[in-house]
Amino acid sequence: MEANPHVIVVGGGIIGASVAWHLARGGARVTVVEGAERGGLATPRSWAWINASWGHPEPYIRLRMQSMAEWRTLQPEVPGLDVNWCGGLVWDLPDAELRAFVAERAAQGYDIRLVEADEVAALEPALSNPPRIAAHSPAEGAIEPLEATMAILADAERRGARVISGQPVDRILSESGQVVGVRLADGLEIRGDQVVLATGATTATLAAQVGVRVPVDDPAGLLVSTKPVPPLLNGLVVGPGLELRQLRDGRLLGSGHYAGSDPGTDPDAVAAALLDAIRAGVKGGERLELHGYTIGHRPVPSDGLSIIGPAAPGLHVAVTHSGVTLAPVIGRIVAEEILTGRRDPIADGFGLDRFAP
Numbered sequence: 001m002e003a004n005p006h007v008i009v010v011g012g013g014i015i016g017a018s019v020a021w022h023l024a025r026g027g028a029r030v031t032v033v034e035g036a037e038r039g040g041l042a043t044p045r046s047w048a049w050i051n052a053s054w055g056h057p058e059p060y061i062r063l064r065m066q067s068m069a070e071w072r073t074l075q076p077e078v079p080g081l082d083v084n085w086c087g088g089l090v091w092d093l094p095d096a097e098l099r100a101f102v103a104e105r106a107a108q109g110y111d112i113r114l115v116e117a118d119e120v121a122a123l124e125p126a127l128s129n130p131p132r133i134a135a136h137s138p139a140e141g142a143i144e145p146l147e148a149t150m151a152i153l154a155d156a157e158r159r160g161a162r163v164i165s166g167q168p169v170d171r172i173l174s175e176s177g178q179v180v181g182v183r184l185a186d187g188l189e190i191r192g193d194q195v196v197l198a199t200g201a202t203t204a205t206l207a208a209q210v211g212v213r214v215p216v217d218d219p220a221g222l223l224v225s226t227k228p229v230p231p232l233l234n235g236l237v238v239g240p241g242l243e244l245r246q247l248r249d250g251r252l253l254g255s256g257h258y259a260g261s262d263p264g265t266d267p268d269a270v271a272a273a274l275l276d277a278i279r280a281g282v283k284g285g286e287r288l289e290l291h292g293y294t295i296g297h298r299p300v301p302s303d304g305l306s307i308i309g310p311a312a313p314g315l316h317v318a319v320t321h322s323g324v325t326l327a328p329v330i331g332r333i334v335a336e337e338i339l340t341g342r343r344d345p346i347a348d349g350f351g352l353d354r355f356a357p
């Protein structure tokens with residue numbers, strides 16, 4: 001690979017933004033092609049909790065922990081990138097399982113410990129039904145996902161990347177088994193040394209054009225937000241059937257589950273039930289009013305783990321759930337592999353080759 005290859009990154013969500021940023025910083029010539037608006041589809045509809053509490057097995061937890069560390073190094077490098085390291089309080093498990101979970105994560109080197117009622121009350125005095133015990137991780141945080149993605153993309157542009165939006169890629173161009181570029185819906189062809197698909201669930205359809213199978217689904221997740229209220233929560237709270245955090249503008253953002261609530265066939269009813277749960281979950285909650293709800297489609301590889309790396313000559317893929325948590329590490333891994341040929345061993349087991357028959 002030449003020293004400054006031209007890399008086409010398809011997708012302008014948080015994964016594409018991070019891949020583009022790491023490539024631009026590493027000296028590549030980068031073109032980002034986003035079919036809709038900058039910022040992604042799943043990304044702006046995400047609860048956006050940065051954590052290694054969620055998920056299995058251990059290599060995946062390690063990947064998440066590494067990415068949390070890389071958020072901390074990315075933050076000062078990207079103007080306007082604001083990560084709220086507010087900590088997370090989790091008690092969505094029966095007591096014995098919660099204790100075992102804390103012991104397991106702590107043994108893996110995660111900054112987490114059990115807290116009891118008095119500390120819970122000090123951390124989150126607004127909870128109306130505080131748990132007797134909870135897991136507290138001060139290392140966790142959250143972003144405003146659309147703003148953060150815009151900031152990363154803008155800094156990639158300052159570093160020389162070109163961003164085209166409102167132009168879907170309709171064809172991956174391939175010659176003699178080598179991917180050589182993309183064709184946009186308006187017919188424009190862009191040629192490059194490498195193409196990276198950071199296109200969420202659409203990755204399956206695009207990759208199939210060149211005979212590559214990327215097993216990824218796109219289940220829907222619903223989040224409810226309230227109208228802004230004065231400061232109520234200090235961090236992220238994850239209890240049984242309700243996770244809640246307060247956005248910078250004062251809105252509370254809630255979900256029934258880490259992956260968002262299932263919108264089912266009557267999302268209005270699901271949102272109303274979630275609002276009731278939010279109202280019941282915090283002191284004075286009866287005052288809370290609905291701001292609105294969103295339904296996002298999460299890209300979820302079939303085994304739940306990230307797919308990172310080469311897919312065919314000239315083609316890389318970067319598709320994952322928990323992309324908010326994982327964007328920094330995935331962006332760096334893909335960029336390093338393209339620019340140096342070296343694959344960070346932390347990515348072992350996360351290649352597309354694990355699905356090979």
Ligand SMILES: Cc1cc2nc3c(=O)[nH]c(=O)nc-3n(C[C@H](O)[C@H](O)[C@H](O)COP(=O)(O)OP(=O)(O)OC[C@H]3O[C@@H](n4cnc5c(N)ncnc54)[C@H](O)[C@@H]3O)c2cc1C
Pocket residue numbers: 010011012013014015016033034035036037039040041042043044045046047048049050051167168169170198199200201202206220221222223258259260261295296297298299318319320321322323324325326
């Ligand atoms: C309800 C919900 C809650 C979540 N909670 C969390 C959480 O707490 N923590 C966490 O870490 N993660 C969470 N996630 C997951 C996280 O948001 C996603 O993993 C992440 O946003 C995926 O980013 P992405 O860039 O891959 O996808 P996207 O944001 O969907 O971006 C993909 C982009 O590719 C573009 N694209 C697609 N096809 C083409 C084409 N042919 N040509 C050009 N462009 C194309 C799309 O327009 C889109 O902009 C949640 C997701 C949801 C929906």
